[in-house]
Amino acid sequence: MISANVLQEFEQVSVSFVDEDGYPVTVPAKVRIEDGRVTVELPEGFKGLTFAGRKVNVTFNHITPIPGGGYTDRRYLMIRGTARPAPEGIEVDVEKSYRWDEKEVPFPEYVEVSSVRARRYLERLGLRLGLDFKPRIGAFWAFFRVVRLPFLIATAVPTAIGASVAYYNGFFDPLLLLLTFVGLAFIHLGLNVANDYFDTKLGADPANRRPTPFSGGSRAIIYGLISESESRTLFASFFAAGSAIGMYLAITRGPLVILGLMALGLFLAYFYTAPPIKLAYRGMGELAVGTGFGPVIVLGAYFVQTQKLTLDALLASIPIGILIMLILYVNEIPDAPFDKVAGKMHLVTRISKENALRLLAVFYAAAYASTALIPVLRLGPPTVLIALVTIPTAVRVYRMVSGTFGIQYAMIPAMALNIRNVATTGSLLAAGYVIGAILGL
Amino acid sequence: MGAQLPPEVEEVLENALVALLTTIDERSEPVTHPMLPLYERGSGKIYFTSSVLFSRKLEYIKSNPKVSVHFSVEEFMRTGKVKAVTVKGRAAIDDSNLSEGWMRLLPLWRRKEPYIDAYLKQRFAFPLFWERAVIEVVPEEVVVWRGDPMSTRPEVIKVGGGS
Known part of the structure; x- marks a missing residue:
């Protein structure tokens, strides 16, 4: 009434x-x-x-x-x-x-729920005019959206840490570092595109009414920027290109370790959302991301430089693994109600708000504590402690997440600050090794 | 030939921030859509741009081009010279260039929403929103209430159609 x-x-x-x-x-x-x-x-x-x-x-x-x-x-x-x-x-x-x-119903949500109607209109118009209509946003921006380019920071920082630990130990080949990064970046882009493809197919992204620049997927298929078959071709090409570089590095730097790490990385990247394993849908996505962007990348980048695996590189991989996982974890918070409906039962969907916040604090504490352990265990220079200067920002992130928890659009500043803090902390950790090496610590 | 709209009506069309565009749906029932009206003085035509996201009205107009465009509330019309205006006319849809065809109306749009360029720069964020059809309304009859519509008889003006 x-x-x-x-x-x-x-x-x-x-x-x-x-x-x-x-x-x-x-x-x-x-x-x-x-x-x-x-x-x-x-x-x-x-x-x-x-x-x-x-x-x-x-x-x-x-x-x-x-x-x-x-x-x-x-x-x-x-x-x-x-x-x-x-x-x-x-x-x-x-x-x-x-x-x-x-x-x-904020306007972005209104736009989002209307996208199905828009696609239908474009399809009908396309049939009538014999054209394949795609929203025109320019090739660069289309690529930017489809592959979620800015998230490459999550590969760049751990790669830099692996190379910095190697530099601290007296090894550094810039060309090998560049090749390592390009190979890893291809696999990361493959992961992003595959993730969007499977999240769209499995209903998690279409169920999300309130995506943000940091959550809810790229929406590239939903908006018609790329077709499903183009998406499949694209992620397969990225994985193939990354694997080719990995093969080259394996042949030239040591097959066993590089092939092993690459196989694990590809497995985590593809089955992060791909059936039948769908790690992210079974509450194992956070572990997969922490492992893939922590030990797999750091040890891989380190091994390419040094041709050995050491405990100090493994320890350096732990804080960044946790931090990159924290990007995912915080970005899962706005998606949680929609993901739950679609059966994407990641960690945040399985616990209460209070426990999710506790876990956020625990993860951040673990990242900083493991950083502090590096000089304590004499597995790195004391200069890595400069990464701890971002603790106040982490506290700010916690407060912002706590204050806006689950309010999708209101969480955008918290998600942005969290990503900035992770990137800064990781970069400072890498810088700590380089400064330590320069100072002879 | 121009549309021969009275100057005070043209002032409404030129300044109004919102108009109620009413179309006829597939069951021959009226459906009203609040929209930003754009007016080109020379042509005497009223324009709207509609994203494909909100394309129902486009389908309605394609099936039945008869529409009306209503203006009221002084604050929304940004003029107090008349109390309400209803324009009856025929609409046509131009969706031949959804990505850029509507951009010719951007100067008129910018006059009413000066911040629109900032949104347009973020086109990649809402790609479907910026795929837009142009709705062109050629006025045929204008009903103008110069006083309180509840107590003042309106003036009905037949207009000559667009040039």
Whole structure:
């Protein structure tokens, strides 16, 4: 039942009907709602019309004009039904009503839930015109979105740490480092594209009404920027290119370790979301990411430089593994309600908000504690402790996540700060080894 | 020939921040869509751009081009010279270039929403939002309430159609 209170929310009230000439006509109106009864007083010039049996649409509309131009705070309520004569004018037998209030359903969410309709329109138009319609955002931005380019920072930082530990131990070949990074980047891009492909196929991304720049996937298939088959080809190509570089490094630097790490990395990257294993759907995605972006990348980058595996490189991989996993963990928070519906039962979907926050604090503490252990165990220079300067930022991240937990759009600054903090902390850790080497510590 | 709209109506069309575009759906019932109206004084035509995200109205207009465009509330019209205006006319959809065709209306859009360029720069964030059809309305009849619509008879003006 429509409440009379709604009338106070809207300045613009009108009624629409189809006139004798077959035109829709909208005129200003005065509406009263009493006990769910909707009566409409018509304006001069339309009072005498016979409305009995006509379908009408009563519109309540509001915007707040902005002094400098434009408007905000949009909301409307539509009541559709059949008119019958009443002393005031007409009474509407309500058949349907719907409303939108951007305070309740923010515009980005409204856009998101409408994307299916848009795709259908584009498909029909494409069939009619014999064209394959894709939203045009430019080749760079399409690539940027499809592969989620900025997330390559999660490969760059652990690669730098592996190479920095090697540098500290007296080994450094910039060309090998570049080759290692390019190979790992290909595999990471393959992971991103495969993740989007399978999350779209398995329903997790389509179920997400409130994606953000950091969560909810790239939406590339959903928006029609890339087809499913193009996506399959793309992630297979990235994995193949990464594997080819890995093979070259294996042949030239040591097959057993590099092939072993590469096989593990590819397994984690592909089966992160690919059936039948779907690690992320079984609460093992965090472990997979922590392992893949921690020990696998750091040890791989280190081995390419040094041709050996050492305890100090393994220890250096632990804080960054935890930190990169924390990017995923925090970004899972806004997705959790939608992922749960789609059966993507990652860690955040399995625990309460309180425990999720406790775990966030524990993970951050573990990352910093394992960093502090490096000089304590004499497995690295004391200069790595410069990474601890980001502890206050981590506390800020915790507070921001705590204050906006699960409120998707409000969490964006917290997610952004978390990523920045992870990248800064990891970079400082890498810098700590280089400075230690330079100072001879 | 121009549309011969009265100057005070043209002022509404040029300044209004929101219009109620009413179309006829597949069951021959009216459906109203609040939208940002754009007006080109020379041509006398009213324009809207509609994202393919909200494409239902486009389908309705393709099936039945008869529409009305309603303006009321002084704050929304940004002029107090009239109290309400309803324009009856015929609409046509141009979806031949969804990515860029609507951009010719950007100067008119910018006048009403000066921040639109900032959003457009973020096109990659909402790719489907910026795939837009143009709705062109050629006015045929204008109903103008110069006083309180509940107590003042409106003036009905037949207009000559677009140039």
